[in-house]
Amino acid sequence: MFSWTAWRRKRLRARPFPLAWQETLGFLPVLHGLSTEEQRKLQGLIHVFVAEKSFEGCGGLEMRDKIKVVIAAQAALLILHLHHDFYHRVNSILVYPSTFRHNMMHRQGDGTVAAVNQSHLGEAWPGGPVILAWDSAYQGGRRADDGQNTVIHEFAHKLDMLDGTTDGIPPLAQDLDPPSWRTDFTAALENHQRALKAKRPHLIDAYGATSPAEFFAVASENFFERPVALKQEEPALYQRMAAFFRQDPARRQA
Ligand SMILES: [Zn+2]
Known part of the structure; x- marks a missing residue:
């Protein structure tokens, strides 16, 4: 049409x-x-x-x-x-x-x-x-x-x-396996919150721990700006972000 x-x-x-x-x-x-x-x-x-x-x-x-x-x-x-x-x-x-x-x-x-x-x-x-x-x-x-x-x-x-909804989970295509995408994303957020509590150095800043929505936004900033470091520190999160955006910025910086 x-x-x-x-x-x-x-x-x-x-x-x-x-x-x-x-x-x-x-x-x-x-x-x-x-x-x-x-x-x-x-x-x-x-x-x-x-x-x-x-x-x-x-x-x-x-x-x-x-x-x-x-x-x-x-x-x-x-x-x-x-x-x-x-x-x-x-x-x-x-x-x-x-x-x-x-x-x-x-x-x-x-x-x-x-x-x-x-x-x-x-x-x-x-x-x-x-x-x-x-x-x-x-x-x-x-x-x-x-x-x-x-x-x-x-x-x-x-x-x-x-x-x-503003919940840190954008609409996910079926090929991304939405349930495991959510599981990995939530695990990365919890890991981040634990790291902050234990005062362990972490690539993603403290603001990212305030909610799943902020975690997705801050993870996106790091995904595009510091992809190699994010991939190293949070490989599962990096893979999920790469699958969502259908881009591999770490390869661009290699
Ligand atoms: Zn924000």
Whole structure:
């Protein structure tokens, strides 16, 4: 059946990739090591992403192509080999110049809910926008070996949310053997929590231990930025992430 969306996307993907955009990608080592075919595919995804999403500068930030491309490229890396619909629930991407403060409802230990005003580098709202701090979105891509990447983190949350729940488990295709995927993922999270308790050094930072959803987001940052170390430290988790994303970034860095 004819689909206007598919037709429009096909045309967008076939567009030549602007030289200035290409230069921007060169500043993002997290993208290095992709094959020529993967680079071409990524460029097509960036074209569609930039055309379809509404990028809005907030807090005085003036929106420009470089910002869109840096965000689109890193978001596109996650879905490079997935069956996907361009994060279809994300219509807008709001970008602040730097850390932004936000009122959030927080459930406290006694069960009451309080509004807290917190600083954020990024947020992914279920069914809503992704909000990012531009300096950290850019630095996250520029420094690709510290396991900290706000764009990957927030868009990993968006993949997790695709099945309607934010539980660290994105929709899993049957060939991934979902029950064992979940078992290995949960075991890795518990292992991480035990390591923190015992003050054992661990690749994944403490924030990853706060919930399965954060563990998936932080594991995704490490999967793309420090794949070799993650594979060494958490081989089962690495294999499950590689199976989910259908990518093997450790091989790209070998
Ligand atoms: Zn998070």
